[in-house]
Amino acid sequence: MSSAVVPPEFHEVISAFPLPGRVVSVAPHGNGHINETYAAVFAEGVGTRRYVFQKVNHRIFKDVPGLMDNVRRVTAHIATKVRAAAGEAAAKRVLTLVSAKDGRAFAQDSGGGYWRVYDFIEGAHTVDRVTTEAQATAVAAAFGEFQAQLADLPGGRLVETIPNFHHTRSRFENFRKAVNENAAGRKGEVAAEIAFAFSREADADVLLNLLAQGKISERVTHNDTKINNVMLDDATGKTVAVIDLDTIMPGLPLYDFGEMVRTSASSTDEDDPNAANMHVVLPPFRALVEGYLASEVGGVLNAIERAHLGFAGKLMAYENGLRFLTDYLQGDTYYKIKHPRHNLDRCRTQFALVRSIEAAKGAMDAIIAAS
Secondary structure (H helix, E strand, O other): OEOOOOOOHHHHHHOOOOOOOEEEEEEEOOOOOOOEEEEEEEEEOOEEEEEEEEEEOOOOOOOHHHHHHHHHHHHHHHHHHHHHHHOHHHHOOOOOEEOOOOOOOOEEOOOOOEEEEEEOOOOEEOOOOOOOHHHHHHHHHHHHHHHHHOOOOOOOOOOOOOOOOOOHHHHHHHHHHHHHHOOOOOHHHHHHHHHHHHHOHHHHHHHHHHHHOOOOOOEEEOOOOOHHHEEEEOOOOOEEEEOOOOOOEEEOHHHHHHHHHHHHOEOOOOOOOOHHHOOEOHHHHHHHHHHHHHOHHHHOOOHHHHHOHHHHHHHHHHHHHHHHHHHHHHOOOOOOOOOOOHHHHHHHHHHHHHHHHHHOHHHHHHHHHHO
């Protein structure tokens, strides 16, 4: 078995899952930055079958059993919905969790690490950036349908896997604290960025106030709606499944849509060292709006939610800019960096995107009104 780059604890957990056959190869899989992911090939009779093993980062996700209960509930509910609507073959291509032999949704190795297993979704792939309007439409429709599928999820409120994940006021207060403490001594060199962040403080409360007033509603949301969290069919390019459910929890649909705008209707990567390259791109924004509103969730959103679709993109860019700037002020303790100014570059692109969305507000509102 080829497994030179696989940690020894991987071999401990194989026996904890009821997987037929024998493992013949295993290798790192994907390019995620949080969990450790491996694709394992098992020999079964005359053929083979693949599984995805993931070691969950319990330093970031403090309540892994709670997280995995979320994943178990959501994947089972979506499979039931897809099976009823499109048949067994379609249900086999959704994200499917393999329970451990003891019935839990995970297993632990001797060092306390948490592992889970999914069926490998064959004949599908992910892409890291939206390159066509058709892709933008597809990703928006996929996440819109995902939200709609979970509107009647039974069993009560999901666990908050990262408390206050998209609570922009909390993110702002963390930023304020980082400015005051100036732990890495960098406050002086980012005066312009700090001033920009303070000048938009009121934006932090817009959606939270609407929620508190009962004008918008909390729902089950994905909270990390990048296109690389949607699997696309190799042959047709159509969406197959929404993946990476670690941050699925109670939230606002506008957070999900805003993250799509931030990542799929932006002109460059978030760590582009030249922030001048960053701006909102209207054709993919239009495609996102059309795909999202054409999905089943479009009939659920109220007029206030629709009116704030463009603002949601601005808010997510602002929130992520705050987070990158906070980490830079604290000495780069949270995000992985490739060079000393990496977080500052990220912050500057996000604040440039905020400015661009502000300038394009009229055009974006017209697109929403016409959809």
